[in-house]
Amino acid sequence: MTKISIIVFSGTVDKLMPVGVLASAAAALGYDVEIFATFWGLMAFRKDMAEKNTKISKEFEEMGEMMFKIMKEKNVPSWLNLLRQAKEMGNVKIYACAQTFDMFGMKKEDLVDIVDEVVGAGEYLEKAKEADISLFI
Amino acid sequence: MTKISIIVFSGTVDKLMPVGVLASAAAALGYDVEIFATFWGLMAFRKDMAEKNTKISKEFEEMGEMMFKIMKEKNVPSWLNLLRQAKEMGNVKIYACAQTFDMFGMKKEDLVDIVDEVVGAGEYLEKAKEADISLFI
Amino acid sequence: MTKISIIVFSGTVDKLMPVGVLASAAAALGYDVEIFATFWGLMAFRKDMAEKNTKISKEFEEMGEMMFKIMKEKNVPSWLNLLRQAKEMGNVKIYACAQTFDMFGMKKEDLVDIVDEVVGAGEYLEKAKEADISLFI
Numbered sequence: 051m052t053k054i055s056i057i058v059f060s061g062t063v064d065k066l067m068p069v070g071v072l073a074s075a076a077a078a079l080g081y082d083v084e085i086f087a088t089f090w091g092l093m094a095f096r097k098d099m100a101e102k103n104t105k106i107s108k109e110f111e112e113m114g115e116m117m118f119k120i121m122k123e124k125n126v127p128s129w130l131n132l133l134r135q136a137k138e139m140g141n142v143k144i145y146a147c148a149q150t151f152d153m154f155g156m157k158k159e160d161l162v163d164i165v166d167e168v169v170g171a172g173e174y175l176e177k178a179k180e181a182d183i184s185l186f187i
Numbered sequence: 188m189t190k191i192s193i194i195v196f197s198g199t200v201d202k203l204m205p206v207g208v209l210a211s212a213a214a215a216l217g218y219d220v221e222i223f224a225t226f227w228g229l230m231a232f233r234k235d236m237a238e239k240n241t242k243i244s245k246e247f248e249e250m251g252e253m254m255f256k257i258m259k260e261k262n263v264p265s266w267l268n269l270l271r272q273a274k275e276m277g278n279v280k281i282y283a284c285a286q287t288f289d290m291f292g293m294k295k296e297d298l299v300d301i302v303d304e305v306v307g308a309g310e311y312l313e314k315a316k317e318a319d320i321s322l323f324i
Numbered sequence: 325m326t327k328i329s330i331i332v333f334s335g336t337v338d339k340l341m342p343v344g345v346l347a348s349a350a351a352a353l354g355y356d357v358e359i360f361a362t363f364w365g366l367m368a369f370r371k372d373m374a375e376k377n378t379k380i381s382k383e384f385e386e387m388g389e390m391m392f393k394i395m396k397e398k399n400v401p402s403w404l405n406l407l408r409q410a411k412e413m414g415n416v417k418i419y420a421c422a423q424t425f426d427m428f429g430m431k432k433e434d435l436v437d438i439v440d441e442v443v444g445a446g447e448y449l450e451k452a453k454e455a456d457i458s459l460f461i
Binding site for chain 1: 326328338339341342345346349350352353355381382383384394395398400456457458459460461
């Protein structure tokens with residue numbers, strides 16, 4: 051079994067897109083997918099943020115409007131919908147980082163329903179060490 | 188055979204430098220090198236951007252001038268020339284991400300000549316899973 | 325033996341935190357840990373920067389004050405102390421990137437004492453290829 055493990059640190063839409071694209075492409079290939087959302091990446095999974103997030107990398111801010119316009123015109127699915135599709139297709143687990151969760155005083159119900167579980171950094175490592183591809187995004 | 192696989196997401200010069208340095212060091216060691224340029228990282232490979240790019244990470248913008256001055260004084264090769272050298276030395280493939288390519292309506296002739304091929308995320312995964320080191324930059 | 329290898333490119337506190345957290349969690353699990361600090365990531369290890377660094381990712385700058393307040397209230401250890409703890413617990417090596425070191429004219433005594441050695445990109449690769457998890461932060 052092939053496995054990809056992704057730490058999602060960044061909470062900007064441009065960096066969440068490759069998370070969604072890689073997760074759904076990997077699920078389509080039958081890979082196990084493990085996503086570990088931490089810091090601003092975990093914030094992006096808050097119910098009150100997930101849909102209305104329009105942040106993009108500061109260095110390319112001037113291209114944000116064009117990017118969102120193209121994504122709308124071409125019906126590019128959002129990162130959140132890509133992750134939903136990935137979960138429907140295959141074995142895709144989304145974990146919230148316990149350290150971030152505690153630090154920011156989050157509750158499980160604050161997070162979108164595709165988040166499976168809250169796990170610590172040690173647990174992430176024990177899962178990631180078995181992965182064929184591990185990324186920090 | 189040892190293989191390194193790098194997703195190049197970021198399009199700022201400071202983050203493109205480690206791509207060039209790692210690719211040329213890996214080629215010198217006889218590793219296979221696969222680079223998968225996506226999003227702002229693919230934009231950096233546009234003919235009209237590649238040479239004149241002076242973007243650097245926003246958090247360190249105040250150090251940009253000093254950085255470019257030092258690089259000029261010390262004749263540090265550009266990320267683009269490091270990649271060219273790497274390609275001359277060894278087995279270095281540079282792929283353009285199909286999703287980004289389509290989304291931004293790019294043509295193959297828009298990109299610098301060191302880009303080998305346009306491939307999808309699934310194809311990247313199938314290559315990267317065999318790599319000894321995989322990074323997202 | 326399990327090994328994690330992390331390139332620390334970014335020098336903002338929010339990105340240095342996961343370096344510290346992962347290193348100490350990995351050391352607690354008995355993993356070998358190799359950290360390769362480069363560019364802004366290496367600057368963060370300068371004696372005159374390490375303690376007083378308050379930079380955070382530009383996209384989330386408005387949350388910086390809250391983050392630092394929470395970290396203080398909850399006594400969250402700094403990334404530097406997490407790395408110190410990790411080094412006391414296990415086999416944790418911190419390497420300075422030779423290219424960055426030379427480019428910015430650094431001296432070994434400019435860097436905090438937890439930095440073990442200056443090594444080139446090729447040496448990093450030869451170590452990282454044996455790692456079970458490799459990340460670029």
